[in-house]
Amino acid sequence: AKLIYFFEEGSSKDKGLLGGKGANLAEMTRLGLPVPAGFTITTESCMKYLEEPSFFEDWLKKDVLEAVIKLEAETKKSFTGDENILLVSVRSGAAFSMPGMMDTILNLGLNDLRVQSLARLTSMDFAFDCYRRLLQMFGEVVYGINKDKFNIRLQKMEKHFSKTAADFQEKEHLQVIESFKELYIENERVFPQNPIDQLLEAAKAVFKSWNNHRAKVYRELHEIPHHLGTAVNIQSMVFGNSGNESGTGVVFTRNPATGENKLFGEFLLNAQGEDVVAGIRTPESIEALQQVLPEAYADFKRYANILEQHYKDMQDIEFTIENGKLFILQTRNGKRTAKATLRIALDLVKEGLITKSEALLRISPGTIDQLIHPIFDPQAIQNVELLAEGLPASPGAATGAIVFTSEKAKECHALGQKVILVRQETSPEDIEGMIVSEAIVTSRGGMTSHAAVVARGMGTCCITGCEALTVNEELKTITCGERILTEGDLLSVDGTAGKLYLGEVPTVVAENDQNLELLLSWADEYADLQVRANAETVQDLTTAIEFGASGIGLARTEHMFFGEERVLEMRRLILAENKEEIREALDKLLAFQQEDFYQMFQVVEDKRMVIRLLDPPMHEFLPSDLNEMKQLAVKLNKHPSIVEEQIKRLQETNPMLGHRGCRLGITEPQIYQMQVKAIFHSAIQLTKEGYTVFPEIMIPLVAEKEELAYVRAFLIETIESIFVNHQMEPFPYEIGTMIELPRACIIADQLAQEADFFSFGTNDLTQMTYGFSRDDIGKFIHSYKEKNVMVNDPFQTLDQNGVGELIKLAVTKARQTKENLMIGICGEVGGDPKSIAFFRNIGIDYVSCSPYRIPAARLAVAHASI
Numbered sequence: 001a002k003l004i005y006f007f008e009e010g011s012s013k014d015k016g017l018l019g020g021k022g023a024n025l026a027e028m029t030r031l032g033l034p035v036p037a038g039f040t041i042t043t044e045s046c047m048k049y050l051e052e053p054s055f056f057e058d059w060l061k062k063d064v065l066e067a068v069i070k071l072e073a074e075t076k077k078s079f080t081g082d083e084n085i086l087l088v089s090v091r092s093g094a095a096f097s098m099p100g101m102m103d104t105i106l107n108l109g110l111n112d113l114r115v116q117s118l119a120r121l122t123s124m125d126f127a128f129d130c131y132r133r134l135l136q137m138f139g140e141v142v143y144g145i146n147k148d149k150f151n152i153r154l155q156k157m158e159k160h161f162s163k164t165a166a167d168f169q170e171k172e173h174l175q176v177i178e179s180f181k182e183l184y185i186e187n188e189r190v191f192p193q194n195p196i197d198q199l200l201e202a203a204k205a206v207f208k209s210w211n212n213h214r215a216k217v218y219r220e221l222h223e224i225p226h227h228l229g230t231a232v233n234i235q236s237m238v239f240g241n242s243g244n245e246s247g248t249g250v251v252f253t254r255n256p257a258t259g260e261n262k263l264f265g266e267f268l269l270n271a272q273g274e275d276v277v278a279g280i281r282t283p284e285s286i287e288a289l290q291q292v293l294p295e296a297y298a299d300f301k302r303y304a305n306i307l308e309q310h311y312k313d314m315q316d317i318e319f320t321i322e323n324g325k326l327f328i329l330q331t332r333n334g335k336r337t338a339k340a341t342l343r344i345a346l347d348l349v350k351e352g353l354i355t356k357s358e359a360l361l362r363i364s365p366g367t368i369d370q371l372i373h374p375i376f377d378p379q380a381i382q383n384v385e386l387l388a389e390g391l392p393a394s395p396g397a398a399t400g401a402i403v404f405t406s407e408k409a410k411e412c413h414a415l416g417q418k419v420i421l422v423r424q425e426t427s428p429e430d431i432e433g434m435i436v437s438e439a440i441v442t443s444r445g446g447m448t449s450h451a452a453v454v455a456r457g458m459g460t461c462c463i464t465g466c467e468a469l470t471v472n473e474e475l476k477t478i479t480c481g482e483r484i485l486t487e488g489d490l491l492s493v494d495g496t497a498g499k500l501y502l503g504e505v506p507t508v509v510a511e512n513d514q515n516l517e518l519l520l521s522w523a524d525e526y527a528d529l530q531v532r533a534n535a536e537t538v539q540d541l542t543t544a545i546e547f548g549a550s551g552i553g554l555a556r557t558e559h560m561f562f563g564e565e566r567v568l569e570m571r572r573l574i575l576a577e578n579k580e581e582i583r584e585a586l587d588k589l590l591a592f593q594q595e596d597f598y599q600m601f602q603v604v605e606d607k608r609m610v611i612r613l614l615d616p617p618m619h620e621f622l623p624s625d626l627n628e629m630k631q632l633a634v635k636l637n638k639h640p641s642i643v644e645e646q647i648k649r650l651q652e653t654n655p656m657l658g659h660r661g662c663r664l665g666i667t668e669p670q671i672y673q674m675q676v677k678a679i680f681h682s683a684i685q686l687t688k689e690g691y692t693v694f695p696e697i698m699i700p701l702v703a704e705k706e707e708l709a710y711v712r713a714f715l716i717e718t719i720e721s722i723f724v725n726h727q728m729e730p731f732p733y734e735i736g737t738m739i740e741l742p743r744a745c746i747i748a749d750q751l752a753q754e755a756d757f758f759s760f761g762t763n764d765l766t767q768m769t770y771g772f773s774r775d776d777i778g779k780f781i782h783s784y785k786e787k788n789v790m791v792n793d794p795f796q797t798l799d800q801n802g803v804g805e806l807i808k809l810a811v812t813k814a815r816q817t818k819e820n821l822m823i824g825i826c827g828e829v830g831g832d833p834k835s836i837a838f839f840r841n842i843g844i845d846y847v848s849c850s851p852y853r854i855p856a857a858r859l860a861v862a863h864a865s866i
Ligand code: PEP
Pocket: 554, 556, 615, 740, 760, 761, 762, 763, 764, 765, 826, 827, 828
């Protein structure tokens, strides 16, 4: 196979082989953009080398040497000679962008002689600056010598000569170089003077960086396979640091925070690329370039436009200007906030660049989740102290305790503490700490600094360039004006506004985003599966409907039995010793529930609402503590020993497999009867007030046709007598069942005879199918995942092979009995974007999930349906 491609030989289609960066360089070259010449060593070569290091010497080396000769011809410069020197950059580039995760070396090809030649061509200052950078980057990337050690040496020299490096004389420059080389020697290494040796060593080091720790962590976080490998891009250098008509910058074609269609970015005059990304010097806004170098600015605008039209997406472009001439070094689809993702997609549709369905497919359900994240309560925010302001690098709102290191962040996170990682600036080594932090704050760096880019990608709230803070990572203090903060102090970070507050601030739901509503209305145009909500309180029902739920798929009635007053009546009922007590308790519970249902039906109006009758076992309503039992006895006017005995009697070894669900309905029919009375009394009242109410009642945990038949029969009887008592013409209603047990799936055809609808309770169905306790799986699932025994938690993402097959079987069987039986999913996986396509494909009518998951589910449904 071909191991090396020159830029003019590839295209954007070769991302797998050339990596994202290589493919883009090839594509830009093809488009006629001013890209410095170069070539790409393939990702396949990387994997071959990592598997068998001798591959490099035996096969690859020869091709690299040939490519260098060709590059010399193309650039009309020499890589080995001492005149008209060619220098190259060596950069990693995987198929998926992994910003800052792997290694880069610039100015490769300099040595003691060639630095003089470069000095003659440009300036001494510039040439030695390049050489120092090379020694430092090469030392770090190839030999693992900490780059700070070089900086310390440079600083010592500057102090010693009492001037900055920019003012050094030649002999002073040479002394620094000697000191850098000594550092190599101290590490039992020698800096190779031969440019070819430098190149070969650098390429190997870049290959190896594919397997460095932070790259592995990043891949795991973003679910990037480990077997892809990185390409190596070798490109002739252009110099942004060759004077004041030179510079370098990073620009997004649209604003990555808001999506506004306006160039957004930064540049630095007389600088190399690393300076912008590392956030060491604070750059200027790209607009300022128009004044300084108007021609380069105009060229840039033109090329940016070409690239955006070509890729039909917002681009993140790196450029360098060398003595007034603009070069494009890199372009890629720019990382952006959720808000910008949405706006850009909608704008691109308006601009006619992409279609509605393309726009929908471009947005991941996870992006939607970020848009509906809470913000700080605008009222509460007035009463807290604004500590400082920085750049709004990544939106969101979060509170946590200050930590200064990635390690500490991980440590606290493991203990369940919420932390804010505060640093001068972050670097790729901080990735693990950044993942576990609620928010990230840096005192330096811009909107394109490492912290900003990574946080936006993860959807973590972030402020960068918060210059009012003096962060001392060693002493673990932050000084801000008069104030000194230390580790553990609480901070609240508003990444949307770039504001940092002292202490804790409560959050509220984000305001409705009109762009989101528009996008979701497009999603609904494609959807052939409904999204309902699991909700039962008035507040949750309201939220669910605001988020676009087409109905309520599961209203669990448990909560109607809790609360101090109610639970007392429930306890009275459970512990009753005579009919009197039973009636008294039931009457009270009926009154409470009737009022609840009355409100709930009003909120959902003409939408469907499936009400699930009581499910949990009785002992969940009873105290377990002896003292509480005694108090209860007093309240119920009973002897404590009787209460105690009763409670003991109700205890079960295995409550999840115990006396719950329809089993309770059969042994204690008066409870279900009471619930149905409450439902129909309120429904009748609302009907009289002019509402249309369509009660759907659902029986949980059915395993046997006779269970359902029995409950159904007495419920119908109760309902009919209610209509008679109210002298009311009966209105339609339905009685359906949950499918939550493997046996229920297998006899679904029989159950369908007794049910008006089905809804899969995948929480219990998963629990009962796997035999994993849904309440305890958290104790070991992470270990399963770590050891690759399981990829997903089956309670979060449907187990398609097992539970999914059972569901498929049940759907097929049920529809043999009733062709048009309405079938929904109401367990947690109903809201899981990864599971939704499966449900759609097997003919489920709706999924139902908690209110906050609805917007993402609506998009996932569109993805499945397009
Ligand atoms: C289920 O089991 O999936 C379900 C929705 O019911 P619950 O979670 O209330 O048991």
